[in-house]
Amino acid sequence: MSDVTGGIDMDDETEGVVKKFMFLNRKAPYGTIYALEALEVVLISAAFDQDVSLAFVDDGVYQIVKGQHTKGIDQKNFSPTYRALEGYDIEKLYVEKESLEARGLTEEDLLVDVQVVDSAAMANLMAEQDVVISF
């Protein structure tokens, strides 16, 4: 059992298999714990050498907005972690254009490099995946 792989030993059934995993983030970063715990899964998935991407839609786009200050709600600001994803070879971050626009946001407001795609393109990306885990 290894901490890096979140409690499993790689076995023959897992080793060498590369699937397309998409983590779909739909919720605001604070208010519920979904975004924080989603990020924990993303970090673990990096240890499995899978083809990982992240998608941000609806209020999920707020997870990667610059300038988050959480002191007033006594919670940890975990947004810097998104900038560390590159170091885990997680570089495919997609943001839905319509979700940004509906909230008056642009790519300039985001703290990481992303690809902004429209909802039809986002749907195509989802259709290409082997596994979509939605938070």
Added chain:
Amino acid sequence: MKFGILVNEGPYNHQATDSAYQFAKAAIEKGHQVPRVFFYHDGVYNSTRLTEPPQDDRHIVNRWSKLAEEHKVDLVVCVAAGLRRGIKDEVLAPGFRISGLGQLVEAGIQYDRLVTFGD
């Protein structure tokens, strides 16, 4: 077909845990396999043997335990999500075990489908 199941909501509070159970049961009845159910977020509360619903209600925790016993379903509770919420080995109902998020990723890799139940 092999189905992995992810349960993200607490019992009684949310339909997700009932839907997940009914999905698992129906899949098994149709001849599919459900090798693992992974409990995350408030879903970890599905595992505590301290649960005592009113007698005229379904017992969600015991229902999972029975499914595990009858069909060898691996009921895995996320350790990090569990610790945050006071779910530890000493409160686990039969059939549940605590392990890491790797168990969820592994289910995604090894099984044909991973189905999420939650908001």
